[in-house]
Amino acid sequence: MxxxxxxxxxxxxxxxxxxxxxxxxxxxxxxxxxxxxxxxxxxxxxxxxxxxxxxxxxxxxxxxxxxxxxxxxxxxxxxxxxxxxxxxxxxxxxxxxxxxxxxxxxxxxxxxxxxxxxxxxxxxxxxxxxxxxxxxxxxxxxxxxxxxxxxxxxxxxxxxxxxxxxxxxxxxxxxxxxxxxxxxxxxxxxxxxxxxxxxxxxxxxxxxxxxxxxxxxxxxxxxxPRNKYVADFIGSPAMNFFEGVLDGGTFRVGDLSFSTEGYEFEKAPSGPAFMGIRPEHVATGDSATAQPIQLESTVELVEPMGSDTLVWATVAGERFRIRVDGQTEIRARDPIRIGFSAAQASFFDAASELRM
Amino acid sequence: MADTTVSLAMEGPRGPKPRRRLSPRNIMLYGTLIVVALYYALPLYVMIVTSLKGMPEIRLGNVFAPPVEITFEPWVKAWSEACTGINCEGLSRGFWNSIQILVPSVFLSIAIASVNGYALANWRFKGSEVFFTILIFGAFIPYQVMIYPIVIILREMGDGISAVTGTEFRLMGSIWGLVLVHTVFGMPILTLLFRNYFTSVPEELFKAARVDGAGFWGIYFRIMLPMSLPIFVVAMILQVTGIWNDFLFGVIYTKPETYPMTVQLNNIVNSVQGVKEYNVNMAATLLTGLVPLVIYFVSGKLFVRGIAAGAVKG
Missing domain, CATH: 3.40.50.300 (P-loop containing nucleotide triphosphate hydrolases)
Structure with missing residues (x-):
């Protein structure tokens, strides 16, 4: 009713x-x-x-x-x-x-x-x-x-x-x-x-x-999230986005290439697209090694918020936000190992910005 | 090292900065204020003093001297004995005429203008802004332009009412004609005043009342009116002062039996027969000015509050 x-x-x-x-x-x-x-x-x-x-x-x-x-x-x-x-x-x-x-x-x-x-x-x-x-x-x-x-x-x-x-x-x-x-x-x-x-x-x-x-x-x-606007609007700190190209089982952004294994596509995974990953779905340090996608970067800025800490880095030329536990000892200019999985990411068509 | 920092902190400026009482700035400021205050207060002083003197004392010519022998004779005479032409009732008749004009004019103009302002602020309709602009435009038209048309309007309306009711009724020259004129002429500025005040009332309050099932009049009487006392006081002061002090409309739209106090005052003061009784004239003028003065002193605080709350804003 x-x-x-x-x-x-x-x-x-x-x-x-x-x-x-x-x-x-x-x-x-x-x-x-x-x-x-x-x-x-x-x-x-x-x-x-x-x-x-x-x-x-x-x-x-x-x-x-x-x-x-x-x-x-x-x-x-x-x-x-x-x-x-x-x-x-x-x-x-x-x-x-x-x-x-x-x-x-x-x-x-x-x-x-x-x-x-x-x-x-x-x-x-x-x-x-x-x-x-x-x-x-x-x-x-x-x-x-x-x-x-x-x-x-x-x-x-x-x-x-x-x-x-x-x-x-x-x-x-x-x-x-x-x-x-x-x-x-x-x-x-x-x-x-x-x-x-x-x-x-x-x-x-x-x-x-x-x-x-x-x-x-x-x-x-x-x-x-149904589209990129919703993905960006919901979640604080906001989702990280990469603009790249989907090609079968990989997402290419600049020189990097991420495996899309684990993500259930609704549409054929090809063409220009956005990949979005939430800061809280990014693992760091030892736990990053268990993730299918792994990167090395440098900490640029740290925002401690008590219960957790927001870490800013650069990945593929984009600002990248990572949410880590508040007890983690981390300082600016430290090297950082990042890992995440496409299963928790979202892909959006570059033109329509709709979920793929 | 520690000692020097402590002593430095003790010696430096501390607490409020000392100010000189007799600085050039203060002398200029208070000097100007005192001169201006005297300039405005002196005429009032002369009037009060003169109104308390007998004629022989006035003839001595010492305008600023306080009365040697205080007498209230001129006040009594001004109120009840002064002559205008053949009529020797003093100002009292004009006073009662003025009251009869004032009370309905103030009540009517405020009642209508407040509803106008409320409707224009909260119940916007198509063309309400245009209507409001036209109404406000009325405030800028010089009164003199309207005098003769209003004479005709009052005459025709009176005839119309007579024709409908079957009894002789004259609007022109009657108190009701003047009430109508005052009500109409108060409308632009009062509507502006009320509209601006009601616009400053949060819109959500109005929405809440609508959800609560109150209609146009329900919201006006139960929500808006009780929370707008200051602006009603402002409107009342403006109207009482304006209507009481009006001379032009009074002298044109009434006749000798219904002259308001101001017109009668003029007739007393400007009467050319006999000796000029300055003390009576002064007393009569003070009596005429008393009503707006009393109103202002009684409600001055509310006046300021109301002006600050709605009239200036928006």
Whole structure:
């Protein structure tokens, strides 16, 4: 059963086309993350689903009902905004009950739902306070509560954690995941933070230029990116790329030639291509000797991050990133032995940039 | 070696840098400020002093001398006895006329302009920017150009209303005609003020209210209005001051029975019959200026806050 369906959605502001022929099916109870760089149309899509922006063309279904012409309040959605958007002159309780009062829900029912939301989000002691007297994390909890009391099937989150500091963001991220497990609602979550996307999502939709590049589970997106953009966007530090030529069982880049053994090609492996290998899939030192592809290089720069260390080197004339354990003793200008396997790499057609 | 570093650190500059009180810069600065302050305060001082003197004392000619014998006679006379032509009710009649003009004009202009500004800021429609530009353009048209057309509009509208209701109704010369004129002329600048303020309210707040099922008026009354008190105070001050001090529209669109206070003040001060009673004139002028002054002192803090929050920005 589909919870939210988007069919051939177009949206343009004047001559600027933000979304073009977008199709998306979201399952019941699914946690879907819309991920992309700023300006990719992910927030616009969310606003369209919420009914805050009118579609130029196309249809939106929520719970198999066509809601394309419906008001936001009639669509059965709750929304959480980046800036919390709490009504400053109302208490927390007033904020939570505002929507219900507008919908003329009976008083005892309002009280019951507010109490339940407050209990779930642990904001009971704050009910009589104004938003101005709350911390950022508390405010965002109240904002989530405002969506919660509406008793709806679909929650829309518009970068809800971007205004919080790093520590709080991790805490609240876990809470949102827990909340989803507890309630089982459909959640559509917009973010530009790939860590949020990877940790929270059942499926991620990576967007660019108003179109979805890939819609898949986090592991699929990480391990088998559909195209070079997705491969480059997901993963931090970013994937290493070589531009070369595929010729049967080998990939030639400059004077080097790598064996492609272990990689399952979807298309005939020939012609100009990109090879991508993630920094964390590169082995160094003794363990490199076990890998099918081996190289020698020199360390240029070291970025220690505590849990692991990022090493910069040059391979085949390209900057090459390697992620090593944080305990490894390594210094700039040290010689380094690198090893990796084509089984963990990705190959993309040089012209179409699609996965091969 | 260690000793020298310590002593060097002790001797060097430390803490706030000392400043001289009587530097040339300060003398220039405060000197100018004091002169300018005196320049502005002196006329007010002369007015207050003169209004508290009797006529014999004024005839001595010492304008700056404080009153030897303080009398409130001129104030009483200005308020309730001063004559304009055959009418000798003093300023009080003009005061009540002004109040009757002021209250509905301020209320109406702010009510309409705030809704205008809210609609233009949050409910953009096709052509709303053009509409806004045209409205703002109105602020730059000199009033004098509009005087005669408005006379005709008021006359015709009055006749129209009379025809519809069947009773004699004259807009021209009545208080309501002037209220209408003030409301219309306040519209451009007030709409600009409110639109800019509402534009500075985060858009997400408005979106959240829409998801919560509030409509046009629901969002206006329950969300926007309660959080925009400062800008309403600013608008109120602008309107009260402007309408209270208005002379031109008052003298044109009303008749002697409905003259606002400013027009009546002019008639008292410029009356050519009899002795010129300077003390009464001064008292009358001070009385007329009192209302905007009181409003400003009562709400001055909010005024500054509102200006800073929305009027200047955007």
């Amino acid at each position: 589909h919870s939210v369906e988007i069919k051939d959605l177009d949206l343009s502001f004047g001559a600027v086309k933000v979304l073009q022929g977008l199709n998306l099916d979201i399952h019941d109870g699914e946690f879907l993350v819309l991920l992309g760089a700023s300006g990719c149309g992910k927030s616009t899509l969310l606003n369209c689903i919420a009914g805050l922006l009118e579609a130029t063309d196309g249809q939106i279904f929520i719970k198999n009902e066509n809601v394309t012409w419906k008001e936001p309040s009639e669509r059965g959605i709750g929304m959480v905004f980046q800036s919390y958007a709490l009504y400053p002159q109302m208490t927390v309780e007033g904020n939570l009950s505002f929507g219900l009062k507008n919908a003329r829900v009976p008083k005892d029912e309002i009280a019951r739902r507010v109490a339940r939301a407050a209990e779930i989000l642990r904001i009971e002691p704050l009910l009589k306070r104004k938003p101005g007297a709350l911390s950022g994390g508390q405010r965002q909890r109240v904002a989530i509560g405002r969506a919660l009391v509406r008793d709806v099937d679909v929650f829309l989150f518009d970068e809800p954690l971007s205004n919080l500091d790093a520590k709080l963001r991790t805490d609240l991220r876990v809470e949102i995941k827990r909340l989803h497990q507890q309630l089982g609602n459909t959640i559509i979550y917009v973010t530009h933070d790939q860590v949020e996307a990877m940790t929270l999502a059942d499926r991620i939709a990576i967007m660019k230029g108003g179109a979805i590049q890939q819609l898949a589970s986090p592991s699929e997106i990480y391990n088998r």
